Amino acid sequence: MAELGGGEHELLRELTRQMSRDGAPDLGLVVGWLGRRIGAEVGLLAEGGTVVAGTPGFPARIPDWLARVFPRLAGGYVAAAAERADGRWVRCQALGPRVPHPVLVVTSSSELPGEARSLVSAAGGVLAALHGSRAAAALSRNHQGWARQLRFAVLSALLEGHPFLARRMMAGAVPPLLDAAAVRVYLLRCGPTDRDRISEVFQDELGFHGPDLLVRCPVYNHHLICVLAEDADDTVSHRGTLRRLVRENPRYSLGVSGPHPLAAAADAYAQASNALAVARNAPNRIADYRGQAALVSLLPEREALAWARSFLRPLSGAPRLTVKVARFATDVPQAGVARLLGISRNTVRAHVRRVEEALGADLNDVSTRAALALALAVVGPGSNGGGEPVAPTLEALLRTQPAVVWAEAFLSPLHEDGHRDLDSTLRAWIDANADAQRAAARLGISRNTVRARVRAAERLLHRDLLNTGSGVHDLVHALRITRDTPVLTVA
CATH class of the missing domain: 3.30.70 (Alpha-Beta Plaits)
Structure with a gap:
């Protein structure tokens, strides 16, 4: 396999070159370049499975399994597919925003390493930009879309805690x-x-x-x-x-x-x-953000790790994507998770159901999401087990002195003069699973009054409470900690 470093930079130069010239884009140049660069056979298939461009060794007849899945790829029902067929590894990627999608197909004698797969994805972005239009203005718009995709890929890697992966995506153009x-x-x-x-x-x-x-x-x-x-x-x-x-x-x-x-x-x-x-x-x-240290940083490390690993143990055999979906689903709505990961809503729902069945919990419940988010934050990406004490309960973990001090400080603005109704409203709101209508019925006030009080609490607590995410998780934990239970000491 050829040296891969700097591939994305070369693709960007090729995109710019073709964008600036008159005439139809030459898709074969990109396909041939990709095949040579990763040591594989590459083809670009248009509507009906017609090979628009391909390397010399690309099969004239596509495998039966690809013929079956091609309509789903071209029709936008799935974004990618992979299979081992006739002794070769085959990867397919639907390109572009419009249906029917052209499909990039790569066949190789062995499974492609991660860097080669990243290069295939980047080449797919370039091919998507070049395929859709012959006019320079349209190509420029597609170039902007490709640049947005590249920026989003880098941001995604950073948000998942993988800056090294973000660097590898960029190869020589960091x-x-x-x-x-x-x-x-x-x-x-x-x-x-x-x-x-x-x-x-x-x-x-x-x-x-x-x-x-x-x-x-x-x-x-x-x-x-x-x-x-x-x-x-x-x-x-x-x-x-x-x-x-x-x-x-x-x-x-x-x-x-x-x-x-x-x-x-x-x-x-x-x-x-x-x-x-x-x-x-x-x-x-x-x-500017004004807040205390994060709760996760104040919990006793060994005990918190023991609890988190015990809590997450049912997910130990789950696919990596399932855990990734679970992590994002604690912070954003499921429709947002689908857009974030580039998968369908049905796929997200399937992974969420798998998590719920494994944990025996409902991720529609705000307290469950808060507990799952805390466990994932404690464990962190790439953490391994071993050497922990007996796992405490979450209640015991949250009753330790630093957690109680954190919770009391977090909620203290609600207890100042003029804000006495906010604490009881927030407790009723969380008990009603962050449903303003149900909380209003319990309190005997209007739904709009509940939402207005939650908005007021946002300003006092410096937290975003009306969107799914870390702000409401902090509120859940603080309210849970400050219920009438004694403080525990963890040795």
């Missing part, structure tokens, strides 16, 4: 952000169409934003996720630009996280999301 010692997330709320305009205005020739990364959120249509290098000079950073945009646009708001290592970008995003909930009601519509 953007400066991936060398940053620390980053902050700036979460900008703006118009859905404004997101592309803002990110394209500040985009460089490689599809990034100098030392920063601006990506439209796949879950919330009004959010632009901006990962900014902490040590970047103000002359190249977009810190000032984002704040200026909010000052100049009365419908914009901005939440800013604290600094985090690159591998903790997900924690930075959670902070920015909570800050944005406060910013929406701030006079200048900008809020």
Whole structure:
């Protein structure tokens, strides 16, 4: 297999070259280049299974299993498929946003390594951009879409705690952000169409934003996720630009996280999301995250790890994608998980059902999601078992002194003068599974009053409570801790 480093950079140059010339794009150049680069036979299939372009050894007749699955790939029902057929490994990827999709097919004598698969995916993005249009303007739009996909892939790797994987995606064209010692997330709320305009205005020739990364959120249509290098000079950073945009646009708001290592970008995003909930009601519509240390960092480490591994043990044999879906499903709605991972809603629901059956729990329950999110945060990516004490219950774990101090400090703004109704309202709201109508019936007040009090609590607690995510998880744990139970000491 040829050396793979720098492949994405070459693809970007080829896309730019073909985009700038007159005439039809040459798909065969990209297909042939990919085949040589990864040492495989490659073909691009159009509607009906016609081979539009292929390497010399690409089979004239596609395998029977591919003939059966091709209509589902072309029709948009599945995004990818893989099989071993006739002694060869075959991978298929549906390309582009429109049905019928062209399908990229790669056959090899052995299974492709991860870096080669990443190159196939990147080549698929280029082929998707080149296939759909012959006009330079349309190709330019497709190039922008490919750049967005690449930025999103890098962001996804960072949010999953894998900056090294993000670097490998970029091969030789590593953007400066991936060398940053620390980053902050700036979460900008703006118009859905404004997101592309803002990110394209500040985009460089490689599809990034100098030392920063601006990506439209796949879950919330009004959010632009901006990962900014902490040590970047103000002359190249977009810190000032984002704040200026909010000052100049009365419908914009901005939440800013604290600094985090690159591998903790997900924690930075959670902070920015909570800050944005406060910013929406701030006079200048900008809020920096103000909060205590995360609960997970205050729990006794060995006991917390023992509880988390015991809690998650039923998932030990689950596919990696199932665990990934579970992790995201604690923070975003299932429809958002589907967009985030590029899979169907039905697939997400199937994985969620598998998690629920394994844990014997309902992920529609906010307390269950909070417990699962805490367990996953304690274990962290790539953690291994061994050497823990007997697992305590979650109740015992949350009754330790540091957790109680954290919870009391977290809820203390609710006990100040003028906010006496908020504590009881939040408890009723959580007991009603965050359902404002049910909470209102229990309290004898209107649904709108419940939501108004939750909004008021967001400002006081500096947490986003009305969206699924870490803010409501913190509230669940704090309310659970402060119920009338004695404090426990964990040796």
